[in-house]
Amino acid sequence: MIISDAYLIVTSPGRNFVTLKIVTESGVYGIGDATLNGRELAVVAYLEEHVLPSLIGRDASRIEDIWHFLYRGAYWRRGPVTMTAIAAVDVALWDIKAKAAGMPLYQLLGGKSRDRVMVYGHATGRDIEACLEEVARHVKEGYKAVRVQAGVPGIASIYGVAKKDGEPYEPADAELPAEHVWSTSKYLNHVPKLFAAVRERFGDDLHVLHDVHHRLTPIEAARLGKEVEPYHLFWLEDCVPAENQEAFGLIRQHTTTPLAVGEVFNSLFDAKTLIENQWIDYIRATLTHAGGITHVRRIADLAGLYHVRTGFHGPTDLSPVCLGAAIHFDTWVPNFGIQEYMPHTNATDEVFPHDYRFEDGHFIVGETPGHGVDIDESLAKQYPYKRASLPVNRLEDGTLWHW
Numbered sequence: 001m002i003i004s005d006a007y008l009i010v011t012s013p014g015r016n017f018v019t020l021k022i023v024t025e026s027g028v029y030g031i032g033d034a035t036l037n038g039r040e041l042a043v044v045a046y047l048e049e050h051v052l053p054s055l056i057g058r059d060a061s062r063i064e065d066i067w068h069f070l071y072r073g074a075y076w077r078r079g080p081v082t083m084t085a086i087a088a089v090d091v092a093l094w095d096i097k098a099k100a101a102g103m104p105l106y107q108l109l110g111g112k113s114r115d116r117v118m119v120y121g122h123a124t125g126r127d128i129e130a131c132l133e134e135v136a137r138h139v140k141e142g143y144k145a146v147r148v149q150a151g152v153p154g155i156a157s158i159y160g161v162a163k164k165d166g167e168p169y170e171p172a173d174a175e176l177p178a179e180h181v182w183s184t185s186k187y188l189n190h191v192p193k194l195f196a197a198v199r200e201r202f203g204d205d206l207h208v209l210h211d212v213h214h215r216l217t218p219i220e221a222a223r224l225g226k227e228v229e230p231y232h233l234f235w236l237e238d239c240v241p242a243e244n245q246e247a248f249g250l251i252r253q254h255t256t257t258p259l260a261v262g263e264v265f266n267s268l269f270d271a272k273t274l275i276e277n278q279w280i281d282y283i284r285a286t287l288t289h290a291g292g293i294t295h296v297r298r299i300a301d302l303a304g305l306y307h308v309r310t311g312f313h314g315p316t317d318l319s320p321v322c323l324g325a326a327i328h329f330d331t332w333v334p335n336f337g338i339q340e341y342m343p344h345t346n347a348t349d350e351v352f353p354h355d356y357r358f359e360d361g362h363f364i365v366g367e368t369p370g371h372g373v374d375i376d377e378s379l380a381k382q383y384p385y386k387r388a389s390l391p392v393n394r395l396e397d398g399t400l401w402h403w
């Protein structure tokens with residue numbers, strides 16, 4: 001199982017994806033997702049210059065050793081670029097190990113803890129009415145859980161709401177960062193009305209979620225959490241920026257609305273205080289940005305001790321390789337909560353053939369050895385890289401804010 005080749009495929013079938021392919025002397029290969037939205041080529045340079053040359057000649061079966069070689073060996077530990085690069089190697093090596101064993105990845109992890117994996121989809125609309133129509137569409141398609149994001153009167157462009165109703169939402173929509181204007185008071189006054197309308201129309205059974213996208217202060221988040229309590233959210237996501245983990249201590253004192261955080265985390269240490277204090281309910285760190293299966297498994301195990309469940313990030317800016325590996329992880333992990341799902345474009349699905357399938361609001365894991373996702377390299381070549389940036393936010397007086 002000696003590694004004989006390792007290279008990257010950068011492709012943009014609708015949006016940019018970076019994929020690492022590791023090939024062994026026996027011909028068995030594995031692939032890992034290395035996509036860091038809006039910073040794709042930083043990871044490409046990191047891997048090509050600093051990681052891939054040192055993989056050649058190593059034993060692909062020594063996943064744990066290679067993980068520590070890359071983590072400790074960098075000296076400059078953690079950070080999204082480093083941890084995305086390590087994750088791509090890690091997931092590709094697990095893919096190889098599972099293929100060599102002739103097993104689907106979930107079997108190597110410990111086997112099935114469940115038969116299917118509940119997902120949440122995204123309903124978005126320019127106002128409450130349009131958003132409710134999108135929730136209705138999701139319910140019709142079988143979703144049991146829906147994230148609900150609507151436009152707010154007086155805010156021209158807002159996270160999570162597509163430019164046109166019915167179109168998929170894609171935040172990295174400009175070559176250079178677009179500048180949006182944000183108003184906390186307008187937002188806070190509007191969101192409880194949205195959830196009142198959702199419960200009135202859809203009743204109590206549907207799981208509903210909401211993403212604040214890091215925009216509030218702790219006391220504002222506490223107010224929002226309290227005000228939506230009657231509508232029983234499945235979770236309130238990223239209600240404050242989480243660099244200061246203590247912020248969640250304050251929010252938790254005020255509300256029983258379940259809290260989710262972690263899509264921008266890249267290490268166990270980003271989440272350690274949050275988990276040990278039981279200030280959160282769901283951890284969203286992903287395989288692609290938090291060091292792969294080897295590291296996210298450690299986060300999930302720590303979380304399990306404190307009744308914190310997984311709710312992996314799953315936007316379209318993570319490739320089907322990440323989603324496929326995540327579905328294996330979700331099928332195994334004992335403390336699973338939910339999996340985010342934003343369907344990829346048809347072009348993306350064609351570039352990344354896969355064996356997972358969506359059925360009745362859930363994913364069903366595939367049985368192909370490995371993580372079940374491949375890449376069509378010649379098709380990938382038809383979609384060259386295009387620079388795309390995430391937006392920034394300013395308050396109405398021009399102050400730069402969190403996006």
Ligand SMILES: O=C(O)[C@H](O)[C@@H](O)[C@H](O)[C@H](O)CO
Nearest residue numbers: 037171211213263314315317
């Ligand atoms: O909950 C989510 O799915 C996320 O907040 C994403 O939509 C991020 O904004 C995106 O991943 C940034 O690249």
Ligand SMILES: [Mg+2]
Nearest residue numbers: 211237238263
């Ligand atoms: Mg989010």
